[in-house]
Amino acid sequence: MKAFFQKNWIHFAAVAAMYIISLLYCKPVTEGYGLKQHDIQQWHGMAHEGVEYRTEKGEEALWTNSMFAGMPMMQISMIYAGNVASTISHYYTTLIGRPVDIIFLHMLGFYIFAIVLGMRPLVGMIGAVAMAFASYEIIVIQAGHNAKAMATAFLAPLLATFIATYQRKISLSLIALAGIFMAFEIACNHVQVTYYMAFLLLGLGIYFLVRAIKMKEIKDFTIKTASLIGVFALAGLMNSGNLIMTKDYAKHTIRGGNDVTINPDGTVATKNSSGLDRDYITHWSYGIGETFTLISPNIKGGGSFPIANSQFQPILENSDLSMESQREVGNYGAYWGDQPFTSGPVYLGAIICVLALLALVFWKSPMKWVFLAVSLLAIALSWGKNFMGLTNFFIDYVPGYSMFRTVTIILIIVELCAVALAMYFIDYALKNRDELIAQKNKLFIVLGAIFVFTLVMRSITIDDFQGQAEKEQLANMSSGYYQQIYSMDPEVLKANYGLDVTNKQQVDQFVNAQIDQVKSKIEDLKTVRHEIYKASWTRTAAFTFMTALVLVLFVSVSLSPVLFLGALFVITAFDVIPVAYDYLGSQQDDRGEYKYWVEAGLINYPISTNEADREILAMEVAANPKLGGIIEKAAQQGATKADELGYTG
Numbered sequence: 001m002k003a004f005f006q007k008n009w010i011h012f013a014a015v016a017a018m019y020i021i022s023l024l025y026c027k028p029v030t031e032g033y034g035l036k037q038h039d040i041q042q043w044h045g046m047a048h049e050g051v052e053y054r055t056e057k058g059e060e061a062l063w064t065n066s067m068f069a070g071m072p073m074m075q076i077s078m079i080y081a082g083n084v085a086s087t088i089s090h091y092y093t094t095l096i097g098r099p100v101d102i103i104f105l106h107m108l109g110f111y112i113f114a115i116v117l118g119m120r121p122l123v124g125m126i127g128a129v130a131m132a133f134a135s136y137e138i139i140v141i142q143a144g145h146n147a148k149a150m151a152t153a154f155l156a157p158l159l160a161t162f163i164a165t166y167q168r169k170i171s172l173s174l175i176a177l178a179g180i181f182m183a184f185e186i187a188c189n190h191v192q193v194t195y196y197m198a199f200l201l202l203g204l205g206i207y208f209l210v211r212a213i214k215m216k217e218i219k220d221f222t223i224k225t226a227s228l229i230g231v232f233a234l235a236g237l238m239n240s241g242n243l244i245m246t247k248d249y250a251k252h253t254i255r256g257g258n259d260v261t262i263n264p265d266g267t268v269a270t271k272n273s274s275g276l277d278r279d280y281i282t283h284w285s286y287g288i289g290e291t292f293t294l295i296s297p298n299i300k301g302g303g304s305f306p307i308a309n310s311q312f313q314p315i316l317e318n319s320d321l322s323m324e325s326q327r328e329v330g331n332y333g334a335y336w337g338d339q340p341f342t343s344g345p346v347y348l349g350a351i352i353c354v355l356a357l358l359a360l361v362f363w364k365s366p367m368k369w370v371f372l373a374v375s376l377l378a379i380a381l382s383w384g385k386n387f388m389g390l391t392n393f394f395i396d397y398v399p400g401y402s403m404f405r406t407v408t409i410i411l412i413i414v415e416l417c418a419v420a421l422a423m424y425f426i427d428y429a430l431k432n433r434d435e436l437i438a439q440k441n442k443l444f445i446v447l448g449a450i451f452v453f454t455l456v457m458r459s460i461t462i463d464d465f466q467g468q469a470e471k472e473q474l475a476n477m478s479s480g481y482y483q484q485i486y487s488m489d490p491e492v493l494k495a496n497y498g499l500d501v502t503n504k505q506q507v508d509q510f511v512n513a514q515i516d517q518v519k520s521k522i523e524d525l526k527t528v529r530h531e532i533y534k535a536s537w538t539r540t541a542a543f544t545f546m547t548a549l550v551l552v553l554f555v556s557v558s559l560s561p562v563l564f565l566g567a568l569f570v571i572t573a574f575d576v577i578p579v580a581y582d583y584l585g586s587q588q589d590d591r592g593e594y595k596y597w598v599e600a601g602l603i604n605y606p607i608s609t610n611e612a613d614r615e616i617l618a619m620e621v622a623a624n625p626k627l628g629g630i631i632e633k634a635a636q637q638g639a640t641k642a643d644e645l646g647y648t649g
Contacts, residue, residue, distance in 0.1 A: 014125060018107040021129070022107065026099055026103065032600055034598060048066060060073070060078050064076065078245075080239075084238065114127060116157070116164050117164060126422075126569050130419045134576060135576070138583055156420075161178035161181055162201055178232075185197070187239055192409055197413065200370075206370075255275060281395065284407065285385045286407075287339070291383075292457070294348045307332055308331065311582045329524050344583045346408070351571055351572050354548075357450065358443075361442075368421060379411070382414075391407070429564075444552070470522075474519070481514055550571070
């Protein structure tokens with residue numbers, strides 16, 4: 001055992017460090033708080049009846065009366081016996097605690113990625129921090145999309161074992177490990193994430209097939225492919241209960257189509273096939289220009305929250321606007337992208353983007369083109385309604401694509417590919433330092449070009465700093481004012497505004513004056529948003545420069561590998577963690593209360609009675625006195641449970 005720990009101490013140290021980082025980020029957990037997650041709070045309400053039935057009867061409830069006119073429980077809360085992966089995941093979450101478990105699992109996944117593919121542990125640590133604190137991953141956790149977050153966390157180790165299986169001699173342990181990770185992936189029960197991952201695995205499979213043909217290793221490729229298909233099928237069988245029930249359930253939902261032949265207005269319905277409606281699928285579509293948030297987080301203003309209640313408040317306060325204008329602008333939303341609203345951007349990190357681009361230039365493996373091609377495809381598909389040609393093709397001809405909504409989710413594949421490419425470049429630089437030094441002029445040119453690009457983007461103003469909804473509102477404002485004026489009592493208008501509705505010129509002047517005031521506010525808003533835009537690119541330029549500086553030192557003054565990796569780790573952490581912190585951190589309000597955290601008891605038991613509930617209960621008991629005894633018994637059980645858990649209030 002002593003020899004084992006001496007040989008592998010670095011891995012134990014790395015795992016401990018990742019856990020500590022995860023715990024420090026979620027510091028309120030150590031103080032008895034839990035994360036507020038809106039969707040999970042709603043889930044508690046949906047699942048409550050079924051969970052209580054399971055606790056009392058020891059069996060699954062197949063139906064709940066707590067939703068709508070009644071709903072089947074299969075997609076709400078149901079335990080499928082025999083699913084080892086699901087059971088282990090449950091114990092893991094119970095042991096580590098949420099949300100530390102999800103962040104830690106993200107980090108652990110990319111550390112495994114590095115080790116399986118023969119990279120240094122510190123390279124794995126860089127990838128771990130980059131992926132775990134990519135803004136979208138943190139936003140997903142804060143919203144309560146835990147299944148999506150857990151499914152994403154298993155992608156890196158699944159990808160690593162898939163690649164390693166083809167790159168090495170036939171290894172039963174590697175193939176089995178790939179099957180195990182796939183079992184955990186499917187057990188997370190977020191089919192959409194797994195479906196998108198299939199695009200990358202298919203692309204890599206084609207790449208390895210072409211390589212096998214060139215190297216005349218078809219037999220070897222066939223055995224490995226058949227083995228992977230076999231273990232993936234076993235992973236599916238382990239999760240078959242949930243998968244089969246999900247497939248059956250989908251037939252009776254909007255994903256299963258309908259046989260309605262007319263629309264509400266009497267016109268002929270053209271949407272009566274299987275799958276979701278196209279508008280519903282693409283309702284959340286990433287803007288084409290919004291894609292640059294991958295490298296610069298706030299070029300569309302971050303999330304849909306008031307500017308005065310955001311990380312951009314200092315920019316507003318330091319503007320040249322009057323105090324009155326600042327108050328008015330502060331009430332506008334910070335976000336001005338194409339989506340209806342958003343909790344925040346998909347930000348990969350400026351450093352990760354730079355390293356990924358360098359991988360495309362310097363890393364010798366043709367596999368990089370697979371990562372690039374799949375990433376570009378994912379980006380184009382994330383545009384949804386902004387690129388309907390490709391979207392329509394996938395909806396019409398790619399099996400299963402029409403079953404999923406919110407196409408922006410596919411950007412998790414871009415995250416995965418970008419971090420993987422960045423790690424491959426770092427690994428290449430360490431193993432081929434002399435070769436990179438020989439090409440240092442080329443390296444300097446590429447780094448310089450990226451840096452100049454960030455400065456150019458900061459300087460140009462092709463953005464109008466208005467969201468589509470704001471433009472439409474402004475365009476319709478004139479007709480709205482006229483409609484409002486002519487619907488009001490003329491005497492009231494004359495008394496309050498001195499406005500004679502019979503005088504069209506006077507009404508026109510009044511309406512134009514109101515619109516001019518709004519336009520003036522919009523111009524002030526655009527000024528502040530422009531400053532937010534420039535600040536975002538300035539930030540990106542700074543981190544691009546830092547990355548370039550570390551690489552220049554590495555190839556010019558013999559910077560040691562440890563210092564090289566340490567510097568990259570530090571600046572990567574300083575790049576992604578502060579952005580992630582904006583959307584899930586330990587911020588407190590003026591009363592000292594956490595923005596994102598509440599007492600742990602309110603997380604586990606968020607359903608509490610209010611005065612209206614008590615009045616309704618009193619009326620029910622008055623109408624049916626027999627309920628009184630049942631209520632009293634339940635109240636005693638609740639009090640006992642609260643004492644056991646140490647909860648008060």
